[in-house]
Amino acid sequence: MELQPGHEALVRVPVATLWAAPEAVRPVDHPALADAPDIAAWIAGMDRDQRVGECVLSQLLLGERVLVTEVRADGWVHVVALEQPAGKLDHRGYPGWLPAAQLTPAPETPSTAPLVVDAALTALRSAPDGPVAVPAVVLGTRLTPAGRPVGGWRPVHVPGRADPLWAPEGDVVPLPTERPEAKEVLAVAERLRDLVYIWGGVSSHGIDCSGLVHLSWRRYGVTLPRDADDQAEATTPLAPGEERPGDLYFFARPGRRIHHIGIVSSEPHGEVRRMVHACYIQRGVVEERLPPDREATLVAAHRVV
Known part of the structure; x- marks a missing residue:
């Protein structure tokens, strides 16, 4: 299924960067534009001034919802980030551009995501204590459980993947049901x-x-x-x-x-x-x-x- 204007999609990578325009990206930004972006390498490759370039608008985390508003033939899509309110820009959310490969079409029935990553960084694996499938999933990422924990590992659903992946049980916690202090x-x-x-x-x-x-x-x-x-x-x-x-x-x-x-x-x-x-x-x-x-x-x- 392809991305279509007027339909929702989900971020399928740990961190997707939202850009002001496809033409605004710089050579130093290439690690953040890959199908599997390496955000740590991107940041490490920038100097002090490049880190404050206004070509970057925001970032979206794994599983975050967007509304697709335009799809270009060169692999870029314009989206509205539905979970990042931005009233002065768009009443629906924060608008900007993403590489299409960093998104996957959203299912017709939205899933709940009652787990949240509490570690600064964690990795999702293909099996309990198995090979890393998705590295560097960041704090605040919401995940949907895919079953009961096994031996200190918790299975979770990940957008764009048919089979569950496994997170260290101590790195994910239930999302609170009450407002925090x-x-x-x-x-x-x-x-x-x-x-x-x-x-x-x-x-x-x-x-x-x-x-x-x-x-x-x-x-x-x-x-x-x-x-x-x-x-x-x-x-x-x-x-x-x-x-x-x-x-x-x-x-x-x-x-x-x-x-x-x-x-x-x-x-x-x-x-x-x-x-x-x-x-x-x-x-x-x-x-x-x-x-x-x-x-x-x-x-x-x-x-x-």
């Missing part, structure tokens, strides 16, 4: 400290500021918008000083829209505020006291409710 979400973000900053990144290979927030909540089954300004609109403002660990700080320059977001990492003490964030300047995920330039552009604290 903010401190639990903060703990996910803190596990990603020192991760490299990648513009548009939404994975435990590399990530950007709003991607860190999106992925940390996604781990607990909560869908937040993809971009920082949309995340501000989807959350509840707090009075100054009311923020608590796990809440969100938003930053904007005078007269401009929100350009940065961080996760509050400790209660404020006087003028001292701290956060975990994917820092464009430092090119990585850090936990720190807000430096003067951040204090000067802090415009709000919000809570996910």
Whole structure:
């Protein structure tokens, strides 16, 4: 079955990168464009400046749903990422381009995915403790169980594959049925400290500021918008000083829209505020006291409710 405009598809690779346009990709991006993309090699092959190229819009994880809106003869498809809200761009989700080979048509009957990857990275195998079939499946990936665990391995369904694959039982956990406490979400973000900053990144290979927030909540089954300004609109403002660990700080320059977001990492003490964030300047995920330039552009604290 082929991909068709107006129909849904699923991501069939561990991490698929969403591009601004097929013509925007660079020679350094080739590892991310393969039928089986090597995101770690892609990131390792870029220099400091290439990692913030705006040709990348976002990333999608294994099993994530998209709506196909255009199919090109050269192997590219335009999609809307249905699990990444982006109200200012498209009311249906985040739009962009993907290589068609990284997708598979969605089944007519959607499956539930009550498991989520809790390890930073895991590998899916063709049999319990067998050969690796899908390497580098990332934190926050949702999976559908395919039966009972066997000897410390759990069978799961994977889009585009007829037979189940096997995940280490300790690397996947049930998706919570209740909203998590903010401190639990903060703990996910803190596990990603020192991760490299990648513009548009939404994975435990590399990530950007709003991607860190999106992925940390996604781990607990909560869908937040993809971009920082949309995340501000989807959350509840707090009075100054009311923020608590796990809440969100938003930053904007005078007269401009929100350009940065961080996760509050400790209660404020006087003028001292701290956060975990994917820092464009430092090119990585850090936990720190807000430096003067951040204090000067802090415009709000919000809570996910």
